[in-house]
Amino acid sequence: MITTEVTFDELSALMKQAAGITVTPRELKEAAESPFDSFGLDSLGLLGIVGELENRYGQSLPPDSERCRTPREFLNLINSTLTAGA
Amino acid sequence: MSNRRPGRAVVTGIGVIAPNGQRTDAYWKSVREGIGVLDLISREGCDHLPLRVAGEVRSFDPAALIEDRFLVQTDRFSHFAMAAAALALEDAGLGGDIAEPFSVGVVTAAGSGGGEFGQRELQKLWGKGSKFVGPYQSIAWFYAASTGQISIRGGLKGPCGVVASDEAGGLDSLAHASRAVRRGTDVMVVGAAEAPLAPYSMVCQLGYPELSTVDDPALAYRPFTEKASGFVPAEGGALLVVEDEERARTRGVPVRAVVAGHAATFTGASRWAESREGLARAISGALDEAGCAPEEIDVVFADAMGVPEADRAEALAIADALGAHGRRVPVTAPKTGIGRAYCAAPVLDTVAAVLAMDHGQVPPTPNVFDICHDLDLVMSHARPAELRTALVLSRGLMGSNAALVVRRGDDSAR
Numbered sequence: 007m008i009t010t011e012v013t014f015d016e017l018s019a020l021m022k023q024a025a026g027i028t029v030t031p032r033e034l035k036e037a038a039e040s041p042f043d044s045f046g047l048d049s050l051g052l053l054g055i056v057g058e059l060e061n062r063y064g065q066s067l068p069p070d071s072e073r074c075r076t077p078r079e080f081l082n083l084i085n086s087t088l089t090a091g092a
Numbered sequence: 093m094s095n096r097r098p099g100r101a102v103v104t105g106i107g108v109i110a111p112n113g114q115r116t117d118a119y120w121k122s123v124r125e126g127i128g129v130l131d132l133i134s135r136e137g138c139d140h141l142p143l144r145v146a147g148e149v150r151s152f153d154p155a156a157l158i159e160d161r162f163l164v165q166t167d168r169f170s171h172f173a174m175a176a177a178a179l180a181l182e183d184a185g186l187g188g189d190i191a192e193p194f195s196v197g198v199v200t201a202a203g204s205g206g207g208e209f210g211q212r213e214l215q216k217l218w219g220k221g222s223k224f225v226g227p228y229q230s231i232a233w234f235y236a237a238s239t240g241q242i243s244i245r246g247g248l249k250g251p252c253g254v255v256a257s258d259e260a261g262g263l264d265s266l267a268h269a270s271r272a273v274r275r276g277t278d279v280m281v282v283g284a285a286e287a288p289l290a291p292y293s294m295v296c297q298l299g300y301p302e303l304s305t306v307d308d309p310a311l312a313y314r315p316f317t318e319k320a321s322g323f324v325p326a327e328g329g330a331l332l333v334v335e336d337e338e339r340a341r342t343r344g345v346p347v348r349a350v351v352a353g354h355a356a357t358f359t360g361a362s363r364w365a366e367s368r369e370g371l372a373r374a375i376s377g378a379l380d381e382a383g384c385a386p387e388e389i390d391v392v393f394a395d396a397m398g399v400p401e402a403d404r405a406e407a408l409a410i411a412d413a414l415g416a417h418g419r420r421v422p423v424t425a426p427k428t429g430i431g432r433a434y435c436a437a438p439v440l441d442t443v444a445a446v447l448a449m450d451h452g453q454v455p456p457t458p459n460v461f462d463i464c465h466d467l468d469l470v471m472s473h474a475r476p477a478e479l480r481t482a483l484v485l486s487r488g489l490m491g492s493n494a495a496l497v498v499r500r501g502d503d504s505a506r
Contacts, residue, residue, distance in 0.1 A: 024226070026160030046161050050227040061223055 011085040012059065014038070017077060024058055025051030038078040052080075063088055101270035101280075102501065103349040104340050105184025105333030106443055107176035109285065111147035111326055111430040115179065119440075120447045124474045126456035128429040130309040130324055137291040143298060144307040146289050147326030147431030158245075165228035166241055167206025168327070172285035172436075173238035174245055176331040180281060181246065184333035185345050190247055195278035197250030198243045199268050200331075201261035203286055203434035203488075206233035207293030214292075242281060242331075250277050255435075258488025260356060262438035263496045267354035269334045278339050284435035285329025297325060300489055301362065302399050313428050315396035316403045316463040323398040326431030330439045347501035349446040352481070353382025356494040363491060364397070368405035368412065370493040371395070371485060375413035378483070378495040386414040389421055389497075390479040391454050393441040394469075395487045396425035406485065407465035422454045422477065424470045429458035438486035442496060445482035449500040452476055 014031040021027040021034075029045050037044070042052060049072070056072045067084055074080035106116045112129045113119030122129070133139075133146050154163055154171040162174060177198075181187050190196050210233035216224040231237055236254040243252050251272050255261040262284045269282035288297060297303055304322030306312040313324040340347050355377025359370035379386065392414075395406055411418040426444050427437055448454055453474040463469050484496045 022160070024164070026162070026164035028160065050165070050230065051161075053227040057223060057227065 020055045024054035039076050041075050098274040100337040101273040101334050101351045102337045102347045103332050104345050105180040107179025108330045109172045109176045110328040111149050123426045123444050123455045126458045128458035141294050142305045145309050145312040145324050149328040167209035167232050168287035170238040170241050172329050177242040177281050180331045180333045193247050193249040196248040197277050198239045198281045199253045199265050200239045201255040201265040201284040201435035202235035205235050208290035209233050211292035258490040258492035259434050260486040260488045260492040260494035262435040263486050263494040270351040273336050279335040283331035283439045286434045286436045287327045288325050289327050313398050314460050315398035316465050318464045320398045320400050324431040326433040328433050329436030330443045349501050350499040352499045353378040353497040358491050360491040364402035364405050368409045371409035372412035374493045374495040378497045382497040386417045388481050389483045391482045392423040393445050393484040394423050394425045395485045407467050422470050423467045425457045426455045441484050449479040
């Protein structure tokens with residue numbers, strides 16, 4: 007369980023690391039309702055981010071997390087899961 | 093465009109990423125000068141292996157050529173392929189956005205896929221656990237990866253395919269692309285690139301009895317000589333743009349060469365004596381398709397396996413298929429200067445053939461000075477010659493044989 011939430015900063019860094027996508031935290035936040043593919047992130051890229059977060063926080067994320075369409079939807083889902091504990 | 097008779101498939105673009113040159117002009121200069129770049133393998137994690145000499149593509153910087161989002165999900169073999177494809181499209185005047193994406197297809201040949209990427213992810217699997225394996229493992233190490241990524245990166249939505257038919261598949265891919273063009277696809281991006289110089293990939297090759305483990309770069313790969321001790325592997329490759337001749341002329345781009353004829357046969361893994369008949373039949377088939385008499389062949393780019401039995405079979409196959417002309421025609425094997433890049437080897441040879449015809453020079457066979465077969469092998473220096481038709485030969489360790497006839501582009505188009 008974590009007490010601080012996964013932020014746009016962390017998501018931006020993960021998109022770079024796992025999928026080679028360059029998008030600043032600010033751009034990500036401003037376009038948080040835009041679909042991931044508008045940033046160039048494909049489904050395997052999102053799957054890699056989910057895997058990285060699971061390893062980082064030692065906790066499984068729900069299957070729906072890799073189906074999230076937008077950054078907002080994704081962060082809401084994983085943060086509600088991570089802060090609630092496994 | 094659909095009711096006209098099938099036209100000829102012609103080469104209008106060339107992109108090369110080779111150990112001896114990372115652009116077409118650099119490659120040709122090295123090939124023409126007979127510069128050998130075989131060297132001790134410098135890749136990390138390879139020093140303990142008995143394979144010491146190879147043709148490495150050094151100071152290749154994929155990050156300077158390819159976007160991060162393609163780099164993270166691809167192996168080095170696809171990096172070479174994407175870089176070469178972009179060069180070829182640019183050379184053909186098709187850089188930038190493609191106006192009719194559904195009319196441009198991609199076909200590549202691949203011999204081993206993405207070994208380095210695969211090794212990295214498998215090490216995560218066994219070192220840390222399955223949750224640490226990245227999802228791009230599912231696509232990066234497959235034979236098909238380069239075709240897919242070239243298609244996605246370029247927005248090319250025409251017919252795509254992968255030829256997995258052993259080393260000679262490099263020539264088969266050119267035939268495949270030419271057929272696609274004759275069936276009505278405007279443009280095909282075609283060729284092969286390989287990256288077999290990483291620890292896992294190298295271990296996979298150690299079982300090949302044909303592999304040279306000689307550790308002197310000047311002596312490791314000397315086909316057609318009494319000292320032939322096997323072949324040396326290489327990385328890199330070449331992609332070509334093949335399109336309909338009429339379309340090329342309408343676009344007003346130079347026709348570099350005509351893909352005139354091809355045939356392939358199979359005679360079994362490492363059965364080099366049998367490859368004589370297989371290769372001879374491939375040559376005859378390619379000549380037939382090209383409507384080309386043996387005497388019209390002005391230069392032969394040999395397979396040059398570097399294994400005495402295989403070299404003998406090839407020399408005999410050339411004589412069998414070309415008759416007396418087989419002993420007179422200039423034969424060359426520029427790959428002795430760079431090694432064999434598996435499926436990419438015959439594609440690089442095809443590029444060398446096109447450029448040789450362009451420049452009127454038969455390039456030499458580096459590191460080879462005294463041969464023990466009845467061939468007119470060009471050695472030491474390039475030989476000036478009027479070259480209108482070239483024959484490119486290729487064999488694979490698993491038993492495939494192929495021959496390709498290419499003709500010089502029409503001078504009037506230049």
